[in-house]
Amino acid sequence: MELPGGLLILLGEPSLCFVATTMPDGSPHLTQTWADTDGTHILINTAEGFQKVRNLRRDPRVAVTISDRDRPARYFAVRGRVLDITTEGAAEHIEKLAHRYLGGPYPWYSGRDQVRLLVTIEAGRIRTMG
Numbered sequence: 001m002e003l004p005g006g007l008l009i010l011l012g013e014p015s016l017c018f019v020a021t022t023m024p025d026g027s028p029h030l031t032q033t034w035a036d037t038d039g040t041h042i043l044i045n046t047a048e049g050f051q052k053v054r055n056l057r058r059d060p061r062v063a064v065t066i067s068d069r070d071r072p073a074r075y076f077a078v079r080g081r082v083l084d085i086t087t088e089g090a091a092e093h094i095e096k097l098a099h100r101y102l103g104g105p106y107p108w109y110s111g112r113d114q115v116r117l118l119v120t121i122e123a124g125r126i127r128t129m130g
Contacts, residue, residue, distance in 0.1 A: 001123045003037065007076045010066045011037035014101040019044060020063040021055035029055055034097045035066055041120045042066075042078065045094045048115035056082050062121055074130030080123040090116035 003011075017035035020028055031052050036043040042064055046053055056062065060082040067075035094116050098106035108114065 001080075001126065003040065003042070003123060004076070004126065004128070006128065007066060007078075007126065008037055008039070010068060010076065011035055011042065013069070015069055016067040016072065017044070018065045018067075019052060020065075021052045022059050022061065023051075023055060024058065034101050035064070036093070036097060036100075038120070041083065041122055042080070043093070044119040044121065045090060045097055046117050046119060047110065048117055053085065053117060053119075056085065056119065064121060068130070071130060075128070077127045077129070078121075078123045079125040080121050082119055083122050084118075084120040086118050086120075087115060088118070090118040093118050 015035065017033050018030055019033055020030050023029050029051055033044055033046065036045070044064075062080055062082055064078045064080070065075055066078070094106045098104065
């Protein structure tokens, strides 16, 4: 599914992003994160060992909401699936996102030995509000 222009614009800005995954018992797990796009997919940068990573490896179904920072009631709700989780390019990607979201280098909150992961999500259904 092609990502609409409005969503691509939000993914190129420091927009609010929430990712929902499924816990082993079927309950939801929701986290806020930074988001990006390669023009076709939604990209999420995370770290090895996080619950959302364990959930996505077990069940690739995901829901992502990307909201306009200035008008949070304007958002895109995406249901899709993870196509890939890789370390390749992930450390460089988190630096790109840090400049977008923080205005400077990534502070490596958990230390530089943290293994960064780049998650590629394919949209299956997109809804918009606002």
